[in-house]
Amino acid sequence: MAPIVVTLGMVSLLTDVSSESVAAILPLYLTATVGLSTVAYGFVDGIYQGVSSLVRVVGGFAADRGGHPKWVALAGYLISCVSRFVLLLATGLGAISAVIAADRIGKGLRTAPRDAMIAAASPPEQLGRAFGVHRTLDTIGAVLGPLVAFSLLWWIPDGFHAVLLVSFAFAVLGVALLGLLVSDRETRVRAHATHEPFHWRALTDPRLTRLLVVAGGLALLTVGDGFVYLALLDRGGFATHWFPLMYVGTNIAYLALAVPLGRLADRVGRARVVVGGHVALAAAYLVVAGPMTSTTSTLAALALLGTFYAATDGVVAALAGGIVDPAVRASGIAAAQSTVAVARMASSAGFGILWFALGPATALVVVATVLGAALPAAHLALRGLDRPVLTGATP
Secondary structure (H helix, E strand, C coil): CCHHHHHHHHHHHHHHHHHHHHHHHHHHHHHHHHCCCHHHHHHHHHHHHHHHHHHHHHHHHHHHHHCCHHHHHHHHHHHHHHHHHHHCCCCCHHHHHHHHHHHHHHHHHHHHHHHHHHHHHCCHHHHHHHHHHHHHHHHHHHHHHHHHHHHHHHHCCCCHHHHHHHHHHHHHHHHHHHHHHCCHHHHHHHHCCCCCCCCHHHHHCHHHHHHHHHHHHHHCCCCCHHHHHHHHHHCCCCCHHHHHHHHHHHHHHHHHHHHHHHHHHHHHCHHHHHHHHHHHHHHHHHHHHCCCCCHHHHHHHHHHHHHHHHHHHHHHHHHHHHHCCHHHHHHHHHHHHHHHHHHHHHHHHHHHHHHHHHCHHHHHHHHHHHHHHHHHHHHHHHCCCCCCCCCCCCC
């Protein structure tokens, strides 16, 4: 495993401790301490969920065009770091919205250049494993962040500002690690080993278009995690005070499976693993919608959600990175990630209406049914985008 991959994973771990500790307290902080209404919070949450996906292509283009993926990624991490400190001082909807937007712009800028550096530093036959290792470290941060926040709030009642300060400290460590330990020269040489100039037409590869269409279509049938957790709460699968820890359970499953499924993707084909991940997602919806209300079924639903993310998040990036020309690798990965993110935003809005019209259980069954019906076509469309690359792998 290339040292750059591990270093970038540690940067993501520290940054995710920072961002997820803030995310865990943000609803309560904005409504109870800052005094925003729930409607205003909904507006801020929309910015939090959507802005980064709109900026990712910009970050990918800047990395490919300028040939310095490290500096583009570092700029993104730095913007988010500064925004964490400014959030301590922000009051009112306008100021808070601007700070949250800046934080998400930073996330959007850094994601594609970082993934391009991972792809450039890894042998093609180990891309899935490399992204699995990175996503594992990233998810460790996503698990630790909320636990840090809740520990601080347990120790210091109403200690929201303490959480924000600790979050800022972790963000500074992440920026320092990237700035000091990742060589711009090395990443530049690796990313542009072919010396091919950037051309937009390189992004018109029919295979990438096929991937974007399929990934976007499947993302339209992906329900936001918050709805899944609310449906679990609605059916009485757990007490209300456990609600904030639901996504921690999902992240633990993701953490356990990211590397094994990444290696499986390298062996049997990334497209197959992506489709299999969506099978797990449909199963999760059916478990949530089912009649069982036991702790076991709740844990099963979280495990299936974690399996879905482990089989798709890094694997889709590896799939896109392996399809496009190295000169536009960051832009290709960004296009895939942005397509999925925007489609999921639209899906969440649509599912809210479906929930209102049909109720949570029926709505989830409808989505699971349509998703299940779409998977055979998705498998046929993705087949051939990659090939098993390890010796002795089963085609």
